Amino acid sequence: MECPYKPNESWHGAQMEFKEDMSYGDYLALDQVLSAQRPLSPNHNEMLFIIQHQTSELWMKLMLHELHAVRRQLRANELAPAFKMMARVARIMDQLVHAWDVLATMTPPEYTAIRPYLGHSSGFQSYQYREIEFLLGNKNAALLQVHQQSPESYARLQDALLQPSIYDEALMLMARAGLALDPARLNADWSKATVADASVEAAWLTVYKAPDTHWELYELAEKLVDLETAFRYWRFRHLTTVERIIGFKKGTGGTEGASYLKKMLDVVLFPELFSLRTSL
Numbered sequence: 001m002e003c004p005y006k007p008n009e010s011w012h013g014a015q016m017e018f019k020e021d022m023s024y025g026d027y028l029a030l031d032q033v034l035s036a037q038r039p040l041s042p043n044h045n046e047m048l049f050i051i052q053h054q055t056s057e058l059w060m061k062l063m064l065h066e067l068h069a070v071r072r073q074l075r076a077n078e079l080a081p082a083f084k085m086m087a088r089v090a091r092i093m094d095q096l097v098h099a100w101d102v103l104a105t106m107t108p109p110e111y112t113a114i115r116p117y118l119g120h121s122s123g124f125q126s127y128q129y130r131e132i133e134f135l136l137g138n139k140n141a142a143l144l145q146v147h148q149q150s151p152e153s154y155a156r157l158q159d160a161l162l163q164p165s166i167y168d169e170a171l172m173l174m175a176r177a178g179l180a181l182d183p184a185r186l187n188a189d190w191s192k193a194t195v196a197d198a199s200v201e202a203a204w205l206t207v208y209k210a211p212d213t214h215w216e217l218y219e220l221a222e223k224l225v226d227l228e229t230a231f232r233y234w235r236f237r238h239l240t241t242v243e244r245i246i247g248f249k250k251g252t253g254g255t256e257g258a259s260y261l262k263k264m265l266d267v268v269l270f271p272e273l274f275s276l277r278t279s280l
């Protein structure tokens with residue numbers, strides 16, 4: 001039978017030769033990305049575990065790219081581009097919320113076959129996740145210690161710890177727009193986690209009681225609420241997936257496991273944006 005492959009025939013006009021030109025794989029550095037999956041166990045399901053984490057880290061990289069830009073835009077009073085980026089971050093978070101469905105196809109015996117190979121490594125050591133938390137105001141200086149072996153991530157995290165969070169920037173922007181905020185809150189110790197403040201709640205209440213007068217701040221508030229809501233769903237799915245797969249075992253990172261993650265569900269990033277709703 002004649003071989004159907006004809007080297008010189010084009011297919012729908014597609015470029016077939018890449019000796020000189022940059023190809024898809026070149027542009028995306030696919031050789032690097034696709035050679036970075038290195039299972040340690042003989043178990044079939046470890047590939048799912050690795051790719052689930054690597055894709056999450058890639059989306060986190062994009063979230064950080066967007067969140068740093070949001071902070072710069074807020075500092076520059078450029079709200080319209082900030083809104084677009086905040087919406088993107090919330091959609092990425094939604095994507096990560098749905099990604100738990102893929103991981104949940106891994107059963108306890110399947111994970112038990114992989115777990116001994118993980119040693120003490122844990123998502124707790126994700127420096128990108130920690131930077132996202134810090135940028136959103138959930139600061140905790142003690143957690144820098146986890147990254148002392150890696151000067152680059154330590155420096156990034158330290159910078160995120162010491163600089164105002166996105167929420168702090170939103171409050172400074174509100175003050176510049178003429179809303180009355182306690183100067184002590186505007187000069188807070190940025191390395192500390194956000195603490196609810198009465199003057200902040202009163203200012204957001206002013207915005208929510210007259211949206212037409214404060215439309216941009218109203219939109220900013222709702223974008224922040226979208227973001228926090230998506231983040232809470234992620235935490236919740238992490239906890240429920242973990243309970244489903246390892247029950248109440250201690251974590252490889254050294255915490256109590258599910259009960260630690262349950263405590264993290266109580267974290268409120270933008271407290272006044274939720275408490276004000278009781279007064280509306």
Ligand code: HEM
Nearest residue numbers: 056122123124126129242245246251252253254255257264
């Ligand atoms: C079988 C799947 C998973 C299990 C059993 C699991 C379990 C745990 C446990 C027990 C902790 C607490 C820290 C510790 O002691 O280890 C933790 C923390 C964490 N995990 Fe997972 N996890 C899983 C999947 C994931 C995935 C897919 C991600 C996405 C990147 C992730 C990200 C994190 C992060 C960021 C933390 C730190 C949370 C914080 O400090 O608030 N985990 N995980």
Ligand SMILES: N[C@@H](CC(=O)c1ccccc1NC=O)C(=O)O
Nearest residue numbers: 118121122123124250251252253
């Ligand atoms: N903390 C998990 C281990 C774990 O999930 C993990 C281990 C290595 C790399 C990423 C991980 N994911 C999230 O914590 C456990 O206790 O089983």
